[in-house]
Structure formats: C-alpha cells, structure tokens
Amino acid sequence: MKQRLYLYSRFERFWHWTQAALIILLLLSGFEIHGSLEIWGFEQAFYLHVYCGFGLIVLTAFAVFWHLTTGAWRHYWPVKEKIPQICYYYLVGIFRGEPHPFEKRPDQKLNPLQRLAYMFLKLVLFPLQFVTGVLLFLYQWWPKLGVKATFSGLAYWHLIGAYAFLLFLILHAYLATTGRPWYNHLRGMILGWEEVCV
Amino acid sequence: MAVTSNWCRCTSCHAGYGWKDKSYDFSPEKIDCLVCHDITGTYKKFPTDCGYPPLKDKVFAGKKLFKAVNLSYVAQHVGRSSRESCGKCHFYSGGGDGVKRGDIDSTLIAPSKELDVHMDAKGLNFTCATCHTTTAHEIDGRHYDTPAPGKRRLALPEDDGHRVRCEACHGARPHRDEKRLFSLRHLKLNDHTDRVACQTCHVPLYGRGLPTNTYWDWSTAGRFKDGKPIVEMGPLGRPVYHTKKGTLKWGKNLVPEYRWYNGAMSYLLPGEPLRTNEKGQVVLIAPEGSPDDPDSRIFPFKPHYGRQPYDPVRKTMVIPKLFGKKGSGAFWADYDWQKAVAAGMAEAGLPFSGKVDFIETVYYLPLSHMVPPKEKALQCVACHVREGGRLAAIQGVYIPARDRFVSVDRIGRALCLVLLSFVLVHGLARIIIGLKRK
Numbered sequence: 001m002k003q004r005l006y007l008y009s010r011f012e013r014f015w016h017w018t019q020a021a022l023i024i025l026l027l028l029s030g031f032e033i034h035g036s037l038e039i040w041g042f043e044q045a046f047y048l049h050v051y052c053g054f055g056l057i058v059l060t061a062f063a064v065f066w067h068l069t070t071g072a073w074r075h076y077w078p079v080k081e082k083i084p085q086i087c088y089y090y091l092v093g094i095f096r097g098e099p100h101p102f103e104k105r106p107d108q109k110l111n112p113l114q115r116l117a118y119m120f121l122k123l124v125l126f127p128l129q130f131v132t133g134v135l136l137f138l139y140q141w142w143p144k145l146g147v148k149a150t151f152s153g154l155a156y157w158h159l160i161g162a163y164a165f166l167l168f169l170i171l172h173a174y175l176a177t178t179g180r181p182w183y184n185h186l187r188g189m190i191l192g193w194e195e196v197c198v
Numbered sequence: 199m200a201v202t203s204n205w206c207r208c209t210s211c212h213a214g215y216g217w218k219d220k221s222y223d224f225s226p227e228k229i230d231c232l233v234c235h236d237i238t239g240t241y242k243k244f245p246t247d248c249g250y251p252p253l254k255d256k257v258f259a260g261k262k263l264f265k266a267v268n269l270s271y272v273a274q275h276v277g278r279s280s281r282e283s284c285g286k287c288h289f290y291s292g293g294g295d296g297v298k299r300g301d302i303d304s305t306l307i308a309p310s311k312e313l314d315v316h317m318d319a320k321g322l323n324f325t326c327a328t329c330h331t332t333t334a335h336e337i338d339g340r341h342y343d344t345p346a347p348g349k350r351r352l353a354l355p356e357d358d359g360h361r362v363r364c365e366a367c368h369g370a371r372p373h374r375d376e377k378r379l380f381s382l383r384h385l386k387l388n389d390h391t392d393r394v395a396c397q398t399c400h401v402p403l404y405g406r407g408l409p410t411n412t413y414w415d416w417s418t419a420g421r422f423k424d425g426k427p428i429v430e431m432g433p434l435g436r437p438v439y440h441t442k443k444g445t446l447k448w449g450k451n452l453v454p455e456y457r458w459y460n461g462a463m464s465y466l467l468p469g470e471p472l473r474t475n476e477k478g479q480v481v482l483i484a485p486e487g488s489p490d491d492p493d494s495r496i497f498p499f500k501p502h503y504g505r506q507p508y509d510p511v512r513k514t515m516v517i518p519k520l521f522g523k524k525g526s527g528a529f530w531a532d533y534d535w536q537k538a539v540a541a542g543m544a545e546a547g548l549p550f551s552g553k554v555d556f557i558e559t560v561y562y563l564p565l566s567h568m569v570p571p572k573e574k575a576l577q578c579v580a581c582h583v584r585e586g587g588r589l590a591a592i593q594g595v596y597i598p599a600r601d602r603f604v605s606v607d608r609i610g611r612a613l614c615l616v617l618l619s620f621v622l623v624h625g626l627a628r629i630i631i632g633l634k635r636k
Contacts, residue, residue, distance in 0.1 A: 035584040035599035036607070042599055043578040047382055090624075095631050140389050152596035156603050163610030167617055174621035178628075 007109050008192045012072075015063050016189060022056045023165060025049075030162050053133050060126060075110050076119050083112050094178065104196045117168070125164050132158040199416075199506060200468065200517045203545040206248040207521035211287040218248035220545065229335075233286070237277040241267055242286070246521065281317060282307050284326040293443075294436075296408035300452070300500035301567035305407030313407060314568050331361045338362035341564060345461025350493075364396040364566075372396070393595055395495035398456060398588075399576040401565045404500050409434040409448040415505040417556035419444035420533040442520075442530050444505075454498030454565055456589055460487035463562070469548050472513055475560065479503070480515065483561035489594025496592055499562040506559045507535055511551035515559075517542040 008016070025048060031037045032045035040048060067073040085101040093101075102111035110118065132154045135147060142149065179185040179194075188194030201208040202220065209217040215230040216222075230249065232241045244252040244264050251267040258264055285307060292298030311318040316329070330339045339362045349358075353366035360366065371388035375381035390399075404410065419442060421428060427441035436448045466473060466482045475481050487494030508515050518535065519542035522528030527541030535554045543550035581589040582599035589597060 033582075033598050035582075035602060041579060042582040043383075046386065046578070050382055095627060097635065140392070150596075152601070155596055155598065155601075156606065159603060159606050160610070163606070163613065166610070166614055170614060170617050170621060174625065177625070 002195050002197055004193050005104070005106055005196050006192055007104065007106060007188055007194050010192070011066055013189060013192060015059065015066070018059055019056065019063075022052045022059065023169065025052045026056065027162060027166055027169070030158075034159060034162075050137060053137070057130055057134075060130075075108070076115050076122070078115050078119055079112050081112060086111055086113050090178070099197060104194070117172075121168060125161055125168070128157065129161040129165070132161065199520075200542075200546070202468070202517050203519040203542040204521040207246050209249040210243040210245050210247065211291070214249050216248055216250060232272055232276070234279045234283055235276040236272050236283060237280065238272055238275045239282060240265070241272045279325065279327050281325055288326075292411060296405070297411045298502065299563060299567075300404035300410040301401065301406075301563075301565045303408040303410070306567070309407070309568075312570060312574075315571055316569060329362050329366075331359055333359045341461070341463045364400075365391075368396070392492075393489075393495060395459070395497040397498050397564075397566050397569075398496050399580075400569050400572070401454065401498050401567070402570070402574060402576050402580075403451045404454055404498075404565050404568070405450045405452045406568050406570070409436050409450045410452070410500065411436075411446055411502065412449045412452070412500075413445075413447035413503045413505075414443065415445040415556075416507060417444060417505050419529070420535075441533075452500070453588065455501045455562070456496050456592055457485045457499055457562065458487040458489055458491075458494045458592070458594070459485040459497035459499075459564065460491055460494040462486045463564075466515065468517055468546060469514055472508070472515065472557075477558070479558040479560045480506075480508070481561070482515070482559050485562055485564065496589060496595075498565045500565055501560050501562055504559045505556045507539055507554050508557045509539075509551050509553060510555040511553050512549060514548075515557075516550060516554065517546045517548070519545065 028037065028039060029045040029049040029052065032039055033042065033049055039045065067076075082101050089098065089101050100111075104111075135142070135149065136151070136154050136158060138145065139151060141147075176185050176189070177183070179188075184195055201212050205218050205220075205222075213230065213233075214222055214224070215228050222228075232251075233243065241251060242264060243249060244256055245258050251269075252264045253269075254266045256264050256266075285302075285304060288299070288302055289295060289304045289306065290297070291302075296303030305313060306317055308319040309317045311321050316322050316324040327337075330337050332338070338360050350363060350365045350370060352369050353361050365372070370391055372391070373384035373387040375384050418439070421439075421441060428439055429437050429441070430439040432438035432446075432448060434448045434450060437443070437446055438448075439445055462485075463483050464486050466480070472480050485497065485499060487497075506515065507518055516539045518529055518538040519527050520529045520538065522531055522541070524531040526532075527534070527537040529535065529538035532538070536552070539554050540550060540552070576588065579587075579599075581587045581597060584599060584602075587597070587600050589600065
C-alpha cells in the first residue's frame with residue numbers, strides 16, 4: 001500500500017536546491033579557475049566562484065541554524081543498522097524488484113548510508129572547502145590572521161575537496177533516480193510529498 | 199662594447215665634461231650643469247667632442263650641422279630640467295632614437311595620454327624629475343647594484359624625498375573603484391601587489407613609441423659595397439644593415455620578458471668569466487631577485503640580444519676600440535676587429551689573447567615608462583591560462599589556471615570516470631531489466 005508523506009519542508013527544499021545550484025556553479029567556475037574548463041573566461045569565473053562561495057556559506061549558516069533549532073540534525077545521526085542490506089539492495093535487489101530495505105518515515109527520512117554520506121559531507125567536505133576557500137580569498141590578510149600556509153598548499157586541498165564534491169554530485173544525482181517510479185525521489189524533493197510504501 | 203677607449207664618442211652622453219681618457223677626474227665640479235638645466239634647447243654636445251659642445255659651427259658625419267653654442271645666452275637661460283633636456287641623452291641611448299631602451303624615446307617629448315598617462319602633454323604633463331626625484335643632485339632611479347632608493351610605500355606623509363617607485367604615489371594597494379565602496383575586481387588586483395610589480399600589467403608592451411633595437415649582430419660589421427659603406431633600411435625605417443654596426447633587428451609593440459626582480463641588476467664586468475643562460479647566450483646584465491625574496495617582484499624587461507666580440511681563449515668579453523683615427527686600430531676607421539680589440543683592451547689595461555670571435559649575448563632593461571591608460575593594462579587571462587601565458591616561464595609562485603597538481607587531477611578525473619561509468623552501467627541495467635519485466 002502506498003502512502004503520500006510530507007517529508008521535505010519548504011525551507012529544506014529551498015535549501016537543497018539552492019545548495020545544488022551553488023555547488024554546480026562552484027564546480028564549473030572552480031574548474032575554470034583551475035584551468036580545466038573554458039566557459040565564462042577566467043575573470044568572470046573568479047567573480048562567480050567568490051560570490052557563489054560566499055552565498056553557500058551564508059546558506060549553510062542558515063541551514064545549520066535551522067537544523068539546530070528544529071532538531072532536524074537528528075536525521076544525520078549515524079546508525080549502523082541495515083547498512084549491508086542497503087548495499088546488497090543497490091547491487092542486487094534493485095534489479096530483482098525487491099523493496100528497499102529502509103523504510104522512509106517523517107521521523108527518519110534518511111537511510112543509514114545517506115546519514116553517513118551527508119554527515120561526511122557536512123563535517124568534512126564543507127568545512128574543508130570553506131576554510132581553504134576563505135583563506136585563499138583572504139590571501140593578503142594571512143600575516144594579520146597569523147596564518148602560516150602556502151597558496152599552493154591550500155589550492156591543493158581545495159582541489160581535492162572539489163573532486164570529492166564532484167564524485168558526490170555524480171553519485172547523488174544518480175541515486176536520486178533510483179526511486180519507483182524513477183522520478184519519485186526527485187518529485188519528493190521538489191514538491192515535498194513523496195510516495196512511500198507502507 | 200664599452201665606453202673605455204671610445205671616450206670622445208661615448209662621453210657626449212656618458213657624463214663627463216671633457217672626458218677624453220681614463221685619467222678623467224670625476225670630481226663634482228666637472229659635472230656639466232647646462233646639459234640638464236639649459237632651457238633654450240640650443241645647448242647640444244657635439245657627438246665626438248669628448249662631452250664638449252661645439253664652440254663654432256661643425257658638421258657631424260658630413261650631414262648634421264651642429265651650430266656653435268652661445269654660452270652666455272644659454273647661461274642666462276637656465277631652469278628646471280624637462281623631458282627634452284633629459285631626453286637629449288636618455289631617448290637616444292644606444293646611439294639613436296629608441297635604440298636601447300624600448301620604453302623611452304623622443305615621442306615622450308610631447309606624448310599623448312595613450313602613450314604615457316603620466317607625461318601626457320595635455321594632461322598630467324609630468325617631467326622626468328616628477329618621479330625621478332633628486333636630493334642634492336642625486337637622481338633616483340638607478341638600477342646598478344644598489345636598487346632605486348625609497349621604500350615601497352606612500353611618499354606622504356613621511357616624505358623621504360623619493361618618489362621614483364610607483365607605490366610612492368599609488369600606495370601598495372592602489373586599485374580602487376571610483377564609484378562603488380566595494381569592488382571584488384579591485385580587491386583581487388590589490389592581492390597581486392606583493393609578488394607582481396605594477397609595471398608587469400601596466401607596461402603591457404614596449405617599443406610603443408618608436409621602433410626599438412632587439413638584436414645587434416656586430417660580427418657582420420665592416421662590409422663595403424664598391425668600397426663604400428652600406429646602410430640598408432628595413433621596413434620599420436631603421437637600418438637592418440650598417441657597415442659600422444652590423445646586422446640589426448627592430449621591433450614595435452613587443453611583449454616583454456618577465457623575471458623576478460628586486461630592483462638591482464648584476465653586471466658582467468670587463469675581464470670577468472662568462473656566464474651563459476640555457477640558450478648559450480652570455481648574460482651581460484641580468485635582474486637580481488628570486489621568489490624567496492619578499493622584496494622581489496615579477497617585472498617586465500626588454501631583452502636586448504646581440505652578437506658581440508669576445509676572447510675565445512681567455513673566455514671573456516672584450517672591449518673593442520670603435521672610435522678613433524685611421525691607424526689607431528679603431529674599428530670605425532680600420533675595420534679590423536683584431537686590431538680594434540687589441541687597441542681597446544690595451545687601453546682598458548686588460549689581458550687579450552690576440553684571438554677574436556663572436557658570441558651571442560643578452561642583457562635586460564627594466565621597463566617602467568610609457569604606461570598606457572588603465573584600460574590597456576593586462577587582463578587576468580594574460581597570465582591565468584594553462585599554456586602560453588605571459589608568466590609561463592616564471593617559477594616559484596602558484597598561478598591559478600597556469601598551474602595544476604597533475605597527480606590530483608589525474609586521480610580525481612579517473613575516479614569520476616569510474617564512478618560515471620559505474621552509474622551508467624547500473625542505470626542501463628535497470629532500464630533493460632525494467633523493460634523486460636513489462
């Protein structure tokens with residue numbers, strides 16, 4: 001039996017899609033600054049990257065506040081149940097038409113793998129990119145801030161972070177299509193309501 | 199090539215009033231006041247008179263008339279130096295208009311804003327001394343082993359009397375939007391000033407006024423046609439062959455070469471062992487500086503290439519006597535390099551093996567003049583590009599877009615491709631199985 005559940009509130013949807021757009025723009029402009037792409041030209045790419053970067057920081061600040069005040073941070077708390085079953089599902093079960101081993105509910109919207117992935121994203125990748133990015137931007141202030149780093153060293157870690165984001169984006173975008181029907185998760189993330197088997 | 203043994207020709211500019219041999223007394227009273235302070239424009243030195251002006255009408259090289267200087271008239275009309283008075287020597291360094299410098303020539307007597315924003319005759323109208331400030335007749339701006347004086351900071355409020363550096367007036371963070379309070383563009387431009395000299399972006403080309411000499415091959419000098427000297431003119435209106443000088447190459451609107459520079463130049467002195475670069479050229483004058491030195495900046499230079507006589511046995515550059523009477527050994531009279539070098543080295547008091555050969559040379563001239571309006575400054579992409587950027591050869595600094603981390607790029611790209619293929623296969627399998635099931 002299928003049931004329509006309201007899983008994603010208006011703020012979450014706004015946050016998610018704005019973040020998605022910013023990250024995609026940051027990746028494109030960032031790789032142009034790195035010299036791998038040619039889209040806007042170096043100078044415009046630089047401006048876009050800085051504006052999107054600060055935009056993402058502001059957005060993240062609001063999101064952190066929202067998660068803390070609403071208690072939604074609990075969705076990201078790692079649990080170890082069902083991880084093997086979920087891996088099995090994506091490698092085998094999905095092809096056999098078996099149901100997803102994890103049951104989505106308004107009080108547990110994210111499966112254990114998602115929890116780990118998003119936790120890693122927020123506690124490792126976001127801070128890595130924010131810290132290295134902001135420091136690269138504040139290059140002339142290092143002596144005043146007492147920062148002892150090299151430009152190339154920070155650029156190195158910022159680049160590694162960028163590839164990690166790109167890998168995440170590829171997998172995340174693909175997994176978004178694994179609902180039933182394939183657009184079920186996408187529709188849920190856009191409209192807030194998702195059809196869930198009960 | 200050097201002043202030594204060519205005194206009376208070179209010293210019309212290489213300062214010395216009556217400097218006709220090596221025993222010249224350099225005491226301050228021998229400084230020629232009028233060469234800088236004449237405002238009549240009539241005080242001219244005869245090119246071959248050891249730094250003296252002509253006292254009666256004289257013809258130079260059978261062509262140019264030098265009128266006798268009316269010394270009392272000139273003495274009654276002295277004033278501040280002007281672009282013209284400085285230019286009498288500096289515009290013509292290397293023996294002709296714009297030959298040596300590439301950023302200074304006679305077009306600066308009354309330049310347009312396009313050519314030089316500071317000297318713009320209808321605008322700021324700077325003289326040379328506006329920036330080349332003097333304290334008790336010591337003029338700022340030399341590039342010998344001691345860099346130009348003055349710190350890289352605003353000259354005011356603590357005026358130390360030195361204004362020759364751009365930063366003295368413009369400050370260390372000079373870019374500012376005229377209207378908006380905050381401008382990301384200007385903020386980022388200012389971030390460059392710790393490693394990039396102002397000139398690097400703001401002197402984007404040299405030879406913008408007149409053509410400048412880029413290559414001077416002395417080895418071919420001394421050819422005659424039917425017993426007469428040859429002067430063959432090239433497309434830029436400058437000689438490409440001259441019997442006295444050899445083969446010459448010229449250029450206009452040229453892209454500088456960029457080097458780390460701390461304001462000092464190191465000179466190969468007569469008799470010193472040769473130092474060569476990776477192209478095998480003897481480096482005569484090279485900028486000093488390195489990326490590890492916080493006072494060094496990336497700076498634009500005109501490289502002046504040549505082929506000059508040297509001693510293949512002792513492995514030193516030589517000083518040929520160029521100017522002199524027939525029979526003195528002077529190259530421009532006898533056209534024999536062996537004799538010319540023997541005469542020059544003897545006068546310089548330096549050892550000479552007796553053998554002369556020619557070797558490729560290069561020396562560097564820092565470019566600071568002929569700053570065009572800011573719209574003509576280099577754009578980001580001139581350097582921030584993977585290949586072929588202006589700073590492609592600069593080491594010791596990370597330039598985004600030019601530089602990369604090859605292994606990170608390789609691994610990152612490979613991982614992305616693997617993941618992409620994996621999800622494509624996974625997705626395709628889902629579609630096929632889904633269709634079968636129907």
